[in-house]
Amino acid sequence: MDNFMRLAIEEALQGLKEGGIPIGSVLVHKGKIIGRGHNRRVQQGSVVLHGEMDALENAGRQPAAIYRECVIYTTLSPCPMCTGAILLYGIPTVVIGENQTFMGAEVLLKENNVEVIVANNKECIEMMQQFIKHNPELWYEDIGE
C-alpha cells in the first residue's frame, strides 16, 4: 500500500482511539507531508473539521503555488465540503481510500479536472463499516443526514 495512505489510516485509527469518527487525511507536497489530520467532530465538537479539513488546517497558511503541487490522501471519499476545499485551493490530485461505504462529490472533483484515484482499500472499508454499524447516529450527523 501507498505509504501516505498508510499514514492517513493511522490518523483515522488515532481518531477512533480518541472516541471519534475514523477518517484520516494527509496533505503531501512533492513527496513531503505538510499536514495530517483526522475528523474532530467528537473530540472538538467541530462541524467543519472533517479529516481532509483538519489536514489542511494543520498544514497552515500555504501559498496557492504550494497547494497546486499537492496530493491529498483521505481514507474516505470526500464530502461536498471537503471537495469544495480541495477546489478552492486547487489541489490537483486526490487519493481516496474507499468510496464503497460513502460516495462523496467525486463527480464534482472530476468535472473540475481534479485527478481522482480510488484505492478501494479493504482496511478502509472495514474500518468505516464497523464504525457505522456501531455508531450510526454519529455517522449520519457527520454527513448531514
Place this chain on the structure above:
Amino acid sequence: MDNFMRLAIEEALQGLKEGGIPIGSVLVHKGKIIGRGHNRRVQQGSVVLHGEMDALENAGRQPAAIYRECVIYTTLSPCPMCTGAILLYGIPTVVIGENQTFMGAEVLLKENNVEVIVANNKECIEMMQQFIKHNPELWYEDIGE
C-alpha cells in the same frame, strides 16, 4: 436592510478591527441566530474558517433537521468550500451581501436547489473593495489564488 445582514456586516467589521479579512456570516434558524462568525485566516492562522464556516462552527453540532430549516447570511458570495459546507448540511437558503467583488459557487448552489438571494448591498461592496485594494495578497491567499 435585513437585520441579519446587518449583523453579518458587523461580524465582518469586527474581523477587520482584528486585522482580519472582513467577511461575516450569520446562521439563522426560524428567525433566531444559532451561530455567527467571521473569517479567521489572520487571527487564527486558519485556512478553513471563512466567515460562513466560522458561523457554522460557532453554532456547534446541530441535528440535520435544524440545518434544513436554516438561512445562512454572508456578506460575500460563498467560495467553493463554503458552498460545499452549505450543501453538506442541506441549508436551503443563502442570503448574499454581494457578488460583484467575488462570484463564488452560486451556480453549484442553484444546481442543488439552494435558494440564493443576492442583496448587492453597497456597504458590503465598498468594504470588500477597500480591503482588497489595500491587502491584495491576503485576499488572493484567501481564495487560493
